[in-house]
Amino acid sequence: MVKWMKAMKERTQKLKRSTKPQPPQPAKPAATASWKDRLNHDDYEDLKNTFEIFDEDHSGSIDPAEINKVLEELGLDKRNPFVLSLIHGLRDVNHPVTFEEFLNIIGTRVGETKTKNGLRAVFAQFDRDENGLIDFEEFKAISKQLHENLNDDDLLEMLHSTHVNQKTASNEGVTFDEFYRIVSKFANK
Known part of the structure; x- marks a missing residue:
């Protein structure tokens, strides 16, 4: 992603260089209270x-x-x-x-990634077997989807480092609560 x-x-950036500047868009109406207004x-x-x-x-x-x-x-x-x-x-x-x-x-x-429910939707995209854990095989699938050239050793090291540095319960995967804590921590930096 x-x-x-x-x-x-x-x-x-390429598009901005190749097109004329557009007039500013009108402000979003205050009466609407949908997710996009947030x-x-x-x-x-x-x-x-x-x-x-x-x-x-x-x-x-x-x-x-x-x-x-x-x-x-x-x-x-x-x-x-x-x-x-x-x-x-x-x-x-x-x-x-x-x-x-x-x-x-x-x-x-x-999903709205600024809320716990929004991050739950993101987590669900990764947790393919719906067991509440993003495990090695799911991290491997994510890596392939993103065209990252991570081999099994790299992925195992990443899981181990996450376990040690972020104090997850296991080095075999990440639960939603751990995912939420880690993502929120980095999003707030």
Whole structure:
């Protein structure tokens, strides 16, 4: 996921250099109390920039052809279950997707990572066997999805280091509570 976001940011920077500056967007209405209103400014801008990357024809909406083209350019594996769920969410609406629809679709699939329930949704993406533990095999699958070249020894060392440094209950995996504690600790730095 981190690799994907870095690629998206690089493409955003390229897009900003190649297009004219856009007028500022109107402020979001205060009466709406949805999850997207709780996004901080940087997260909102990142999602807006991501949307603009997909909207190659600058029509204000994105369609499946634009999605496929960007994913191909970024070299993302469309068989990745997380990426597939995002693509299916965008395709399920069966028409070009506006930015507001994009926020709703992506937000419901990604979860709000600033809350415990949001991080629970992220954890569930990794805990494939739903046993409450992200174990060696699941870390290995995550590594492959992110195209990280970590061998078994690297992964075992990572689990062991996490156990020692973060004081997890076991060096064989990470529970949700441990995941939440670790992610919250680093998110607040």
